[in-house]
Amino acid sequence: MGTNKFQGIHQLHYEKAMGKIQTGDLLFCSGSYRVSEFIKKASNSFMSHVAFLFEWNDRVLVFESVENVGVRIVPLMHYMTNYENTGKKYNGALFTARHDKLIDPYFDRTLLDILVGTAIDLLNRNYDQTEIIRILTRIKLGIGQHKDNYEYICSEFVDHCFRQIGVHFPRSKEGFIYPEHIASDSNVYPLFEIIS
Numbered sequence: 016m017g018t019n020k021f022q023g024i025h026q027l028h029y030e031k032a033m034g035k036i037q038t039g040d041l042l043f044c045s046g047s048y049r050v051s052e053f054i055k056k057a058s059n060s061f062m063s064h065v066a067f068l069f070e071w072n073d074r075v076l077v078f079e080s081v082e083n084v085g086v087r088i089v090p091l092m093h094y095m096t097n098y099e100n101t102g103k104k105y106n107g108a109l110f111t112a113r114h115d116k117l118i119d120p121y122f123d124r125t126l127l128d129i130l131v132g133t134a135i136d137l138l139n140r141n142y143d144q145t146e147i148i149r150i151l152t153r154i155k156l157g158i159g160q161h162k163d164n165y166e167y168i169c170s171e172f173v174d175h176c177f178r179q180i181g182v183h184f185p186r187s188k189e190g191f192i193y194p195e196h197i198a199s200d201s202n203v204y205p206l207f208e209i210i211s
Contacts, residue, residue, distance in 0.1 A: 020205055021045075021061060021110050021198065027207045029095045032111070036075050038127050039117045040206065041173070042066045042091070043198050046107035050082065060195035065173050068111070069131055078134040080172040086140045095211050104211055111206040112198070116182055126180040133179045134172075141166040170194050 021043065027035065044064035045055070051063035066079035068091065075091040098105040116122055167175065170192045174184050184200050186192045197203060 019061065021112075021208075024110070024205045025207045026210045029092075029209055029211055032207065032209045033075055033091075035206065036068050036070065036091075036111060037113070037117070038068065038070045039114070039130055040068045041112045041114070041197065041203065042068055042077055042079075043110040043112060043194060044105065044107055045110070046105070048106060051107060054194070060193060060198070062110075062194040062198045063107070064169050065194040065197050066169060067130075067134070067173055067176065069134075078131075078172075078176070080140070080142055080167040080169045082142050085142045086134070086137045086167060086172055088134075088138065091209075095209070109209040111209060112203045113206055114177070114182055114200075115202045115204060116180070118204070130176055130180050133176045137167070137172065137175070140172075142168065170197055173197060 042065070043062045044051070044066075045061055046052070046063045048063075054063040055061065064079070064081075066077045069076045069078060069088075077089050077091050077094065078086070079089070080086045094105040094109060096104060170184075174186075174192050174197070177184065182202075184192060184197045186196060
């Protein structure tokens with residue numbers, strides 16, 4: 016489990032975290048929901064979800080793909096105060112990280128427009144329910160392969176967007192990609208845990 020590099024990292028209150036987050040930073044979630052716990056167990060990971068962040072007009076927005084909705088954009092503040100319109104904060108831990116390509120002082124910042132533009136073009140794409148079934152089949156029976164389509168689980172969405180700027184995250188030998196693959200990538204550096 017490569018995500019142990021996130022355990023025990025520095026915590027920042029949401030208000031201070033806002034000033035440190037940059038467009039392209041990754042958001043990892045370790046949820047306590049039933050589906051989250053299943054994903055963590057099935058992928059042998061500390062993480063259950065991955066998204067990426069975007070700064071806009073003094074706000075931080077989350078680009079993600081979620082069950083029953085697909086690709087969407089929501090304010091990070093909703094994770095902290097009104098997750099899924101419940102009036103409650105996200106039930107779990109939230110971590111930020113940065114790929115070393117975005118840390119490089121010679122990184123062409125205009126590539127972030129491509130990253131965000133790709134995410135915008137994919138808004139409202141379906142969540143890939145059949146991919147979840149394929150993943151479950153692979154885990155339970157040891158069979159199955161990933162199939163590219165225009166539907167995305169969270170990690171496929173992030174991977175697709177980052178590939179457009181030359182970042183390639185590892186995958187399983189069957190071609191699947193989980194939040195664990197992205198979080199444990201040696202080029203992904205934990206920043207802090209966001210707390211309220």
